[in-house]
Amino acid sequence: MAEAPRTTFVLVDGENIDATLGGNILGRRPRADERPRWDRVLQFAEEHWRQPATGLFFLAANENLPMAFVQALLAIGYRPIPLSGAPGEKVVDIAIQRTLDALRDRDDDVILVSNDGDFVDEIDELLDGRRVGVAGFVEFRNSAFQQLVSAGLETFDLEYDVQAFTEPLPRIRIIPIHEFDPTQFLL
Structure with missing residues (x-):
């Protein structure tokens, strides 16, 4: 009997990516066309590790559920996970940490989409031979993730590696040098 293929779980900390994009890169709230194309993130995961990917998109939904966004996530293959909690409780972080902990008991691979260092310990625990990655913006990624690269952590930039955006972001x-193209600066 053939063994079932492994799965890559893509855990998205959308709030962290949105806050980094708006607060650090654009300097304002991102427009819909400036946000990542989340379907490209799943496609990247499937193609990069050549196996099925399951997307889990964690949302803080204390007051209301953004149904249009939830429906869009469902349409492209994500499982939205709306969460609520007490004021000040970081429900998305808590849920992602619990999910990473639960994945230790499975053989699946993981890509975390976040720059947040709150997940470093859980990611470190998963570096047991399985494939583990972190996707975000390299210049805003918590530096503690870089220390895990020697243990097998793969890092991906959402814009340059994953190609999750339709237009170039205003990043420096x-x-x-092998990637330098002077024509990009001669516009």
Whole structure:
């Protein structure tokens, strides 16, 4: 009997990515067309590790549920996980941490989409031979993740590696010389 293929679980901390995009990159609330194309993130995960990917999108929904967004997530293959809690409780972080802990008992691979260092310990625990990745914005990713690369953590940039955006973001990044194209600066 053939063994079932492994799955990559893509855990999205949408609030963290949205806050980084708006607060650090754009300097304002992102418009809908400036946000990541979440379907591209799932596609990247499937193609990169050549196996099915399941997207879990964690949402804080204390007061209301953004139904249009939830329906869009469902349409592209994510499982929205709306959460509520006490004022000041970081429900998305708590749920992602619990999910990462639960994945230790499974053989599945994981890509966390967040820059948040609150998940470093749980990601470290998953580096037991399975494939584990963190996707976000390299210049805003918590530096503690970089220390896990030698243990097998893969890191991905949402714009440059995953290609999750339809238009270039106004970012300044260190360019490896083999990637340098002067024509990009001669506009």
